[in-house]
Amino acid sequence: MCLSAVAVVGIMLSTNTCGRGGEQRDVVRLGFAAPLEQYIGAETLRGAQLALERVNADGGVRGRTLELVAVTDSANPERAVRVAESFYTDESVLAVIGHVNSGATLAAATIYNRGLAAVSPTATSPEVSEAGPWIFRVCSSDAANSARLARFALRELGSRAAILYANEPYGRGLRQGFALTFAERGGTLLEEYPYIEGQTTDFEPYLLGIREARPDLIFIAGLDVSAGPIIRQARELGITVPFLGGDGILGLAGQDPVYDGTYVGLLYHPDAPGTTGQVFVAAYRRAYGAEPDHFPALGYDAVLLAARAVSEVGFDRERIRDYLEGVGGRREAFPGVSGLIAFDQNGDPLEKSFAIGRITGDRIELVSIEGGS
Template structure:
């Protein structure tokens, strides 16, 4: 996912939580037995740089906190509670450096879950190098694969996701245009999508970059309309995607739209987005464990989980498994992650968003990626995808 600011979705109400100290969140740690809690950093964009709530970051925090609550309710890790120190990276590369710096300089922090956006992950990586392992959640840029042995992620790279998206695009349209955010996420997704299209024997007839605060997409859309585009692939986040789709409809453009995980939130934004295709890193109906997680999340927060919540939940659970295996130093946790799912190493992690086994770049191998279509305020999976 991109480094861009938050989508304009409905504001989420954060749950009431017991906080034992202002500096970090230790769910269930008050009155604990077995010593100080085992502390993980959680680097997420709770707000953007202007102070507006970032839905992606808030949902990531809720998923992570649910994982901690469940672990502590089950007895913690070796009689010690698990805790999170939450830092707001604002979805901004420069703020991400400061957030990472505050975590690596806290001797209590054993490892970091985050970041959410690709740009933030890429910018913060050098700060973590040689000090603390970071497990990114929904950062999908192919550039994350090149960040070195201290950076891992539970989401599949857009270099892999783009193949499935290109196959879906070929089924939805014949003349394909591309609109992409001019940032790490948008550029990487668009580049890999167009390469996958070309391998399948098709090409994009138009491709235009945009900024995340672009308000007027009509020049791009009119050009695509003149070229007979019948499908527009949007490589970006839901706010600009919503503007582009709404303006296309006002122009009478008949093309359908599709995009990657960054536009997942359009499902709850109104019927005008029905028929939009979405590539998903998680769906509540993708497996039995996904359905069970969705039920627990729904019971806890009164809302449906999305990819952000599920991936953060899995990242915390995987870090907790390393801690439970006795890896309770930053170096030991990094070594554990390096061998997850490999011969002679810890077994693959079976998460609610799919199986995680890392390759030599810290990417999950053959990670599940699901394609759906927005219908009636939700994303519906095709028959056979469940």
């Protein structure tokens, strides 16, 4: 697929100096911030690119070509702030798609709340609900997702759980909600260990303690970059119980047979009730020869929603934010491929479908629907 309309860069390269409210534009420009060198960022960008192509094939936005300026934040909060500053000071950028990691989103929010709307595809931490009036997300919060994962674990996997969690906003939020619901519903929490995402590489000391505790399952609250070594090292130590994780470990699918059988939370599945978008699924298959997961689906939705906002209210940043705030309230809900999007007072989508899948080779087999509209 040609990415000619997307500038994938490490710094902001736009030189457009049109005023923030100016109407004389040849293009409509959206920022895109994600760890482009990681699965989560690359896949979300794929979906964003498909949305961009759809918008432009339909005539663009107010007759102008839609462009994305994609900048890597490497899932690093400090770099995310610099990326946000580059978007904010470039007045040609009307809104931002991103960030995709919770820690990066929370850090960058301090800049966006000066006056640039950001729509995150996948920042699920409960803390994002309080990130500020210019921050929106099209994914459900882990305040709900973690409880759904805990209910599934108790029903299907067992009542004794060990937890490994990344000591950052996403991991802590997912771990907290899972542990609370699991215990409230009669489960027993055994060993719990924090780790540093992308830096901790030797999990054997934790896994030896977990093996001795003999849990029914191990819950990973973190990303695939650490979940992969955790699962591999556990199997090498003879630990055979199932693993369950949130949406952050989805990238394990198709990477190594040792991950087969791992259960993962899904923010979107094409077979889940309340989802639509066979046009999107077909476009993704044509472009990439694979089935889309929730990262491209939510990136697709975020771009189409932002484009709709500009189409409806024009090129003023504050009016774009006000439009987004009213989606599902003063204005009709947005029919995304991941489900109907209607924002509450915190910029969170109201009840959306959430599913549990099981990694089988390069596929995610749909196992269960856990709530949602």
